[in-house]
Amino acid sequence: RLDGTPAVYHNGVMIPAGQAQVPVTNQALNYGTGVFEGIRAYADHSGGALNLFRLSDHLERLHRSARLMRLDLDLTTAQLTDLVIELLVANDTVRDTYVRPLAYKGALLPGTGFGVRLAGVSTEFAVTTVPMGSYTNPVGLRCAVSSWRRIPGSALPAAAKITGGYANNALAMDQAQAAGLDDAVMLNAGGTVAEASTANIFVVRDGRLITPPPGADILPGITRATVLELAARELALPVVEREVQPAELYGADECFLAGTGVQIAPVVEVDRRPVGNGEVGPLTSEIRQLYTDAVRGVLPRYHHWLTPVPVP
Numbered sequence: 001r002l003d004g005t006p007a008v009y010h011n012g013v014m015i016p017a018g019q020a021q022v023p024v025t026n027q028a029l030n031y032g033t034g035v036f037e038g039i040r041a042y043a044d045h046s047g048g049a050l051n052l053f054r055l056s057d058h059l060e061r062l063h064r065s066a067r068l069m070r071l072d073l074d075l076t077t078a079q080l081t082d083l084v085i086e087l088l089v090a091n092d093t094v095r096d097t098y099v100r101p102l103a104y105k106g107a108l109l110p111g112t113g114f115g116v117r118l119a120g121v122s123t124e125f126a127v128t129t130v131p132m133g134s135y136t137n138p139v140g141l142r143c144a145v146s147s148w149r150r151i152p153g154s155a156l157p158a159a160a161k162i163t164g165g166y167a168n169n170a171l172a173m174d175q176a177q178a179a180g181l182d183d184a185v186m187l188n189a190g191g192t193v194a195e196a197s198t199a200n201i202f203v204v205r206d207g208r209l210i211t212p213p214p215g216a217d218i219l220p221g222i223t224r225a226t227v228l229e230l231a232a233r234e235l236a237l238p239v240v241e242r243e244v245q246p247a248e249l250y251g252a253d254e255c256f257l258a259g260t261g262v263q264i265a266p267v268v269e270v271d272r273r274p275v276g277n278g279e280v281g282p283l284t285s286e287i288r289q290l291y292t293d294a295v296r297g298v299l300p301r302y303h304h305w306l307t308p309v310p311v312p
């Protein structure tokens with residue numbers, strides 16, 4: 001902590017959060033030319049320890065996103081790991097925390113005006129941490145299929161976490177919230193289910209776990225991959241990656257969202273129709289418990305997903 005306020009990393013230095021600023025002429029602010037990650041650190045089940053969950057997977061995705069947008073993120077995965085740990089330690093982090101790395105275009109070269117371009121624009125980089133527990137409704141989410149389609153991958157690669165692309169997700173989330181609901185289910189340009197505003201989606205039907213494939217214009221989430229692995233290995237559930245028609249959401253036995261932020265969040269209603277019997281489903285509960293056990297270090301088989309952070 002610096003001056004009693006949280007520290008953030010910004011362009012090579014640790015500074016108080018309030019001092020990490022961008023000018024209104026910043027290129028990423030104007031055109032959405034940034035990339036980011038959302039990572040969680042969890043208190044270990046044994047107490048007294050903190051673990052980052054699947055950090056290297058998130059940092060590799062950050063590097064891939066950065067390359068696409070010609071951002072010169074010159075820190076290696078090992079250096080980024082040290083930096084994130086250093087920041088958590090500087091902030092005396094002992095509880096569940098969200099970590100947000102953000103690489104973005106900075107100032108244009110002098111004399112180039114407000115050009116929409118990638119080459120010739122500097123890269124800036126920040127990491128912020130914020131305490132974050134579970135924030136979704138524990139009795140289940142009420143969702144609606146959005147009339148805003150997800151930006152097709154042919155227009156903006158779905159696998160990269162690009163700041164500007166999230167204007168699309170914000171419109172969908174806003175529509176859901178204006179209708180008094182919790183989240184939006186976005187369809188792709190072809191009209192099949194893609195994902196929720198900040199999470200992947202799963203349905204359970206006849207004991208099978210079904211989720212849209214990467215080709216459905218989804219962000220191939222790290223939580224999604226975790227769920228697929230846990231369901232197959234721990235529950236021996238048949239898992240199927242295939243296109244999902246919107247009507248299948250109404251006829252599903254169970255439905256849930258999976259993402260770093262929402263974690264495993266049951267969906268109990270879609271378009272004001274109950275999913276299954278309208279309560280959190282049994283397989284959803286089992287998967288949520290397995291996920292919680294994995295992130296909290298209860299399952300030794302998945303300790304390789306955890307990066308320990310020294311706590312005071």
Ligand code: PMP
Nearest residue numbers: 198199200219221222223259260
């Ligand atoms: N889809 C979108 C659009 C997201 O923003 C996120 C959150 N990163 C996800 C899916 C889930 O990805 P992950 O499990 O890697 O957090």
